[in-house]
Amino acid sequence: MHIIESGNVAAALGVQLAEAAVIAAYPITPQTPLTEKLSELVDAGEMKAQYIPVESEHSALAVCIAASSTGSRTFTATSANGLLYMTEQLNWAAGARLPIVMCVVNRGIGAPWTVWNDHQDAVSQRDTGWIQLYACDHQQIVDSVIKAFALAETVSIPVMVCYDGYILSHTYMPFELPDPEQVRTFLPDFSPQYALDPLCPKNLNTVTLPDIRPDIRNETAPGYMEIRHNLHTDMRKSLGILEDIEKRFETVFGRGGDPFIEPYRTDDAQYVAICMGSLSYHLRDVIDKLREEGVSVGVAGLRVYRPFPDKAVAEAFSGKKGLIVFEKALSYGYQGAMFADIKAALYGCSDRPFVKNYILGLGGREIKTTELAGALRDSCHPGSESADASEWIGLKM
């Protein structure tokens, strides 16, 4: 069914189609219309789920952690400081290997207060052990939510579906609403690896020693380090699983693509702009204009940030002359986090492009097409790699 709705409603409808059984959320701008929609769907009986209006984001994820540990499919959503308030729980959910799905409606973080979009919230939670997917439009939001449950439940790792606050969350776009029967085919019922059950009692997340230790049957159980190594190994494996899920999604729904990098006019381009989220679609207009001017440039949208698709990045950009990384976040005191990650991924390539970094759009600072075009004109020629620090676009003082 083709419908026109906001990005937040697209996410809510994805959660409804995925039949999440326990939803917990705390209001924060610009996530609120998503959870309002879910509460409405549950209250109206259009969705069979427990909607739990908790008193904080920390508790929202606590509810999801516990409900997932009890064997139910769970969902929450947040933004900005709400995500930061969850940080302890984010790490806990990943360490406990719980397939929770959360939408992060990207917003800048305080202080000072801002309610507008950038990516600092999700990027700052890069190392929590969550998979991070980024959507570029409403279709990708609804599809990603459904794919996220499939991925999370296959690898037992929680997944964030990130999309830009206001730019996507509060704008209306047409998109194809997946058919419920097809979703059921694609996403089977949740069958947890373990669940709290008095008939089969287990003590979950107990204190774990630095070393391995035998259990009462004298079988060796992992120590903390093995448990964390398993999380890392399975995170790396989830890149391959994500590819399989993307293919399966395409088979069932007839749409899909590269799950790691979404290219636009990159095949014959000598230079490529790369970024996450809706900015990559914004950049398409700039690319078209620059192509008319004869600048050999394309744009790539990075669709998964953790696990980092390093091989895909190396393969896609090896042989290009330059890669220009646009970021709505940065690692304070160094450079854009994605910029550093991309450089690391390219380090082993013999024919690697130079990589350049632009920081832009923090706290919702308007990103002008003219500024993007200017930055690319400055960057898409030999010799422009001399800049060794991140440059900022749109600073006015």
Next chain:
Amino acid sequence: MTTKTTVLNLTEEEFVHPGNRACSGCGLSIIYRTALKALGRDTILVVPPSCLTVLQGLYPIAATQLPCLNVTFASTAAAATGVLGALRAQGRKHTTVAAWAGDGGTADIGLQALSGACERGEDFIFFCYDNEAYMNTGVQRSGTTPRHVLTTTTPVSGKPQKSKDVPAIMAAHGLDYIATASASYPIDLYDKTVKAKTFSGPRYFHIHTPCPAGWGFPANLSVKIGRLAVETGLFDLYEIERGRFCLTGKSARMIGKKRPPVADYFKTQARFKMLSDAHIEAVQQEVDEKWERYEKAGVPADQ
């Protein structure tokens, strides 16, 4: 109760293994063992970091036979909410969800989540075992540490502030069942736990839990010291059932009787050694006034 519960007719089924990692003389090991007998096998436990985490042992060995979810410090009541949400979603409505937190995990870092869960009317039993400081991390002051008590963060002159009355905070949430209990009166705790299971919605227990290591007394005196706290009128056993306050057990039997002086309790523990005679006299006066109020108001007693 039709039959009076005694140690002779208490269920023989044990849910806490002997030889666990609790310190000798630990009040928690008494109440955990007893209350779990009353909760029964169809129970899911939720536990934040606390002495109980230690009692339950190190992975992959656990001292508790019931399913248990260990959760972050601040999230106990929210996690209990999540277990309940999943049980409802799955139609598993018969299982009891019981949260067990220390005084720090209840009165301090866990209070927001507990308040939220109580306001939402979540159907769980929350047990606060109050050993009156952060014992698991080495006896730091908490919101329920009494005034003048020496802890490792009030090490010279004692804690300047009064303790927080958590049952009163819970009562302000309009809970149907609130009870206090003491590790020295385990049968009272057992009966109250059985009774709590007949209610729905949030139910709260505040349990006075002597701690030899943290309070500074020999491990063989735990029960005696817990009893002294009740007998001197410092810690009262009561229930608040649908808003109705009622002294119970030993405390109910103390109405109209002479109580030993509070000094008898204070002199048994090293943590009180900074209490001056004037401090003790002030506490005695507070306790006397409280009991005068009980007697004047004709507080109903269930015995």
